[in-house]
Amino acid sequence: MAWKDKLQPASFRGVPFEVESDDGSFGRRVQVHEYPDRNEPYVEDLGRATREMNIAAFLIGADYMDKRDRLLAAIEEAGPGTLIHPWYGERKVALKEPARVSHISKNGGMCTITLSFVEAGELAFPSARDSHGAQTLLAADKAQEVAISDFAGSFSLRQMPSFVTADALGALGDGLTGIEGALGGARGLFANPLGFLQKQLPDLLGDPVALGTSVFGMFRRGEAVLASAQGLFGGGGSYSMNRDAVRALTSVSRQFQAAPLPSATASPSRQRIVENRQAINALMSRAALVQASGMTATMDLPVHDDAIQLRQQLTGALDGDAMTANDAVYVALQDLRAKVHADVTNRLGSSARLQTIRPVSVMPGLVLAYDRYEDVGREQQLVETNRLARPGFVPAEPLKVLSA
Structure with missing residues (x-):
C-alpha cells in the first residue's frame, strides 16, 4: 500500500478541510543540572512533552465560504474536540492559539486557515480513597x-x-x-x-x-x-x-x-x-x-x-x-x-530492597555514600543499617545497602 493510500481525510469536530502542509513537536521535557568541577551534566527527565500540531489548511470550491463558516464555528466551540489528522489519525486536541484566516483576491474560490493544536488531556482531580x-x-x-x-x-x-x-x-x-x-x-x-x-x-x-x-x-x-x-x-x-x-x-x-x-x-x-x-x-x-x-x-x-x-x-x-x-x-x-x-x-x-556489596577498600562512609548514591546525606543510612562503629573507616567487608 502506497503512503498516499494511508492518508485520512482531515477534519475538526466533523467539519472537513484540505491540508497543504503540517508540522509538529514531539519529545520529552528535561531539566539540565550543571555542577561545578563536573564535565558532564545531570539530565532530569520530567516526562513526555506536550504534543503540538500545526496545520496549514485550506478550503476550496464554489461553496468554500460555507465550509469556512462551519469550520470557524467548530473552532469557536468551547472545550477540546476531535481532530482527524491526515498523518496521525484521530486525536483529542484543543486550539493553542486563535486560528488565522487568509483570503487572497487572485486566488478566488478559496481561503487558507492556520491551525495550531495541542493534545488535550483529562482534568484529573485527586481521587478520594481511604488512608x-x-x-x-x-x-x-x-x-x-x-x-x-x-x-x-x-x-x-x-x-x-x-x-x-x-x-x-x-x-x-x-x-x-x-x-x-x-x-x-x-x-x-x-x-x-x-x-x-x-x-x-x-x-x-x-x-x-x-x-x-x-x-x-x-x-x-x-x-x-x-x-x-x-x-x-x-x-x-x-x-x-x-x-x-x-x-x-x-x-x-x-x-x-x-x-x-x-x-x-x-x-x-x-x-x-x-x-x-x-x-x-x-x-x-x-x-x-x-x-x-x-x-x-x-x-x-x-x-x-x-x-x-x-x-x-x-x-x-x-x-x-x-x-x-x-x-x-x-x-x-x-x-x-x-x-x-x-x-x-x-x-x-x-520500599527499597537490601543488597549486599563489598567496598573495594577501607573508606569513609561519606565517600561510600557518594559513590553509591551520589548523596553524602545517605551516610547515616549506611551507618544505621550496618551498625558501623567507625563511620570514617568503613571496612572492605560485605555491607547491606538499599537498592535505591
Missing part, C-alpha cells in the same frame, strides 16, 4: 477503648484483703519495669518518667478505668514519638530508633502474653490474684501493641525487608493476644491486625 495509615490509627484507638473497658471489668480489689492489693501493685510495677527494660530506657518514648506513674498506682487502684487509661497514656502517641525521640537504641537516627522500638514493643507484648500466673486455689482472694494478674498482663500487652501499631502507621518504611519483618512480627503478636481475649477485644484486635497488614502492604511498593 491506610489513618485507618490503622482509628483501629488502634478502638482497640485501646475496648481494652480499657475489658480491664475495668476484669480487675477488682473490692472487699479483698491487703495482700491482694499488694500483689496487684507488685504486678503493675513489674509490668512497667518490664516495658522500660525492653525499650532500653528510651525516655523519649514515654510521655512522663515511669517512676511518676508508679507513684500514682496506689491512688489509681480503686478506679480501674483511670488505671487502664494511665497505662495506655504512659506512651507518647505514635506520631509524637517520630517527631521528638532521637538518638535512642545506641545513638541511631529516627528510622532505626522507631524500627527497633516497634520490635521491642512487639516482643514485650508476647512476654506478657506468655507470663506465668500463680497457682489458683479455692480461696476467693487467691483466685482474685490470678484474675487480676491476667488482667494486668493483658493490659500491658495491649498497651504495647497499640503503641507499636500507631508507630508503624506513622513511620517511614524505606527498607522492604524491615517492613516485611515488622508486619509479620506485629500481626503475629496481635493474633496471639486475640486468641485469649473475649469477643469484643478479639474483634477490635483482629480489625487492628487487618489495618496494620493492609497499611504496610500498601507501602511495600515504595
